[in-house]
Amino acid sequence: MGANTVVPSLGSSAVADENTVVCYPYGVGHANEGISLGLTIGSHRVLLDCGLEDLTSLESAPAPDAVFFSHAHFEHGHSLSQVKQRWPHVPIYATAATAALLEDRVLAQSLRVLPWRMPVKLADNLTLELWPAGHLPGAACALFTYIHNNRNYRIFYTGDCFLSSTRLVDGLPLAALRGLHPDVLIIEGSLGATRYPNRRQQENQLIKQLRSHLDQSRCVVFPVPMLGLGQELLMLWRSHYHFTGQPLTIWVDPAIARSCDAYLELLAQQPDAFPRNVQNFARHQSIFWDDRINPNIKRLSAEASTLPLHAPAVFLVHPATPVDLYCQRHQGSWSVFLPEQADLRAWQTQINTHGPIYDWFDSFKNATTSGTVQLETYQLYCHCDGDGTTQLIHNLRPRHVVLVHGKLDDLSALANLESLQSRYQLHIPLPGNPLSLFLDTRFTSPPPPRELTFEGTVSDSREQVSMQLPPTITSDARWQSFAETGIIEARWQGDNLVLRGVDPSELTEITNRLAPDRIACDNCQFYQQRSCQQPQSPLFGRLVAPDGHCPEFMAR
Ligand SMILES: [Zn+2]
Ligand SMILES: [Zn+2]
Structure with a gap:
């Protein structure tokens, strides 16, 4: 271990005074324990997320003044309903979109919804402002501003965040946050210091892998968690040029279909929770269920569970859904596509909190007729990789950086990056060990790394x-x-x-200019006022998306 190696803080001598923020790590997400962090800021107590299995580690904790709930993922909100029971009068703040995506409607109704990018007073000298985090619709970062002795102290908590836009969420608005200079930045480091291909490359690679399995007339199963990945995959297949218009059925199991319906409800109520192109897309067709559009996305229902299913087909399933719902209905070959670092057992607990946790892959394989299954892994991350995380830190220019939510090795890899060590005070809190973060009034934040130029x-x-x-x-x-x-x-x-x-x-406008002969509705002589005027076309008389097409295409 070198002299500069950062070891996790063992801050047992936590001091709470007006010049100190104390972080109480109840759950830091090094494994499956979920995220929950307590903060004292001056005389105020705040709880950031509560994804623990139960409240044992908060047993001796005093009631917080407020709770911030970053987004609807399980490891951030699992025990919030217990928090609500224990401290019924403590407000839990979240975005309206997070409330809309929650399955627990009682909890959702009890949330105190805050607008985006508008500081809201929690106390005379403490405000909370929510910033879009990317990652999942409604996901928010929290900016706390604490005023003491005529100085503003800022604490920024990222929750889960992603700089890149995905199919269904705009990325974190880095430019608007540049130079924020928070005194404390609490940031997730789930992908550690590793660098991954950009999101579009990951998508293209996945599409290529999937195409080759479908071309061999296989049925392909994608186990996914309740929220996020499954919907991103559906939207990818709906809008990627290799799949639009292709005759393929995508079956969605009842659990994932429920969360798709929650997305649709959110899209209807709060279209701004989605990127502009998704809002436009949804004006012409349902983003998930539309029988007239290929690829065709259908609900996998228990009622029809004896009917055979034909290959090639894609199945989007939750690993707590019984495999009998789909397994024996196809006699041919099966493939399973798993995201890298997937934790199927953790996903099972999302639905099956007290039910059996079983090896999904084994049970799937045993239920197939052939007993053999081909396994593929793919990347489709919605967290910042090492470069994204350091980029975010350099842009915010904090004083203290607290790394949470990731394997300890991965967080340590980040904390040991020279570019971070030389500029910031880095901390990796361990569960149960409070961490004191001193707020020096003379603090001036270090300069960001020099802007590089590239010669070519x-x-x-x-x-x-x-x-x-x-x-x-x-x-x-x-x-x-x-x-x-x-x-x-x-x-x-x-x-x-x-x-x-x-x-x-x-893109559409520019692609047209670059490729005037492109086969797409907005290039077709029958496309007028966004609807199809060709009586021979299956799209006749309907409002259609400009990038759609049909066999009756005729260039203008
Ligand atoms: Zn998340
Ligand atoms: Zn998370």
């Missing part, structure tokens, strides 16, 4: 111009949004050529 080469031929830049340019988290659509725009600014990554929302 250009070459031009009659057809095109190519630029070669060193691959290190992709290590910046901003690369992900720059390269997200794979299309860039260049324009002159004086003697300089400025490059800009094209946003997914601008």
Whole structure:
């Protein structure tokens, strides 16, 4: 262990005074224990999330003045209903979208809903402001501002966060938070210091893997947790150009269908919880259930559980759903697609809190006719990777960085990065060991790392111009949004050529300009006022999305 190695803090000598924030780690998410952190800020007590199995570790804790609930994932809210029972008068703050996605409707009704980006007074000298975190619709970061001796102290808690936009959630608005200078940043580090391909590359890789299994006439099962991943997959299959219009049935089991319905309800009530292109998409068709659109997404019902299912098909299932619902209905070959680092047992407890936890993969394999199953893993992360996390930290420029929510090894890998060690005070709290964070009034935050420039080469031929830049340019988290659509725009600014990554929302218009013969409704002579005027078309008379198409396509 080198001299600079950061070891987890054992802050047993926690001091609470006006110049100190004390963090009480009841659950830090190193494994499956869930997230719950207590904070004392001056004389105020706040609880951040409560995803513990029960409240044992909070037994001797005094009542908090307020609870912040970051998002609807299980490991953040599992025991909030117990918190509500124990301290019925303590407000639990969350976004309206988080309330809408909760299965526990009693808890949802009891939440105190806060607007986005508007500081709300919790006490005379303490405010709470919610910032979009990316990651899941409604997911929020909390910014606490505490005023003492004419100085503002800021504490920023990320919950789970993601800088990149996904199919159903816009990413964390990094630019708006740049230079926030919080005194304390409590940040998740679930993917550690590892670097992953950007989200679009992960999606394309998954689509390619899936395509090859379907081409072999296999049935493919995707076990997913209740919220987030399953809906992202459906939207990906609905909107990826390799799948739109393809005759394929995607079966969704009743548990996942329930959370899809919660998404649809949220989309109807609060369209702004979703990216603009999803709102537009939903104006023409249901984002999940629409019998007239391929690929066809259907509910896997228990009533029809004896009917055979035909390959190729895709199944989106929760690992607590009995495998008999789908397994024996297809006699041919099966494949299972699991996300890397998936924890099926943890997902089972989401539904089956007191029921048996079993090896889903074994029970699935044993229930198939052939008894053999091909297993594939894929990446589709909705958390910042190592580069994203450090990028976020450098942009916020905090004084103290508290790393939670991830395996201890992964958090340590982050804490040992030289670029972080040299600039910030890093802490990895351990459960049950309060951590004192001193707020020095003379604090000036360190400068962010120097903005790098990249040198490359250009070459031009009659057809095109190519630029070669060193691959290190992709290590910046901003690369992900720059390269997200794979299309860039260049324009002159004086003697300089400025490059800009094209946003997914601008894509249709630009793709048309680049490929005027593209087969898509908005390129078709029968597409008028966003509806189809070709009587031969199955889309005739209907409002259709501009990027849809049918066999009757005729270029303008
Ligand atoms: Zn989450
Ligand atoms: Zn989480």
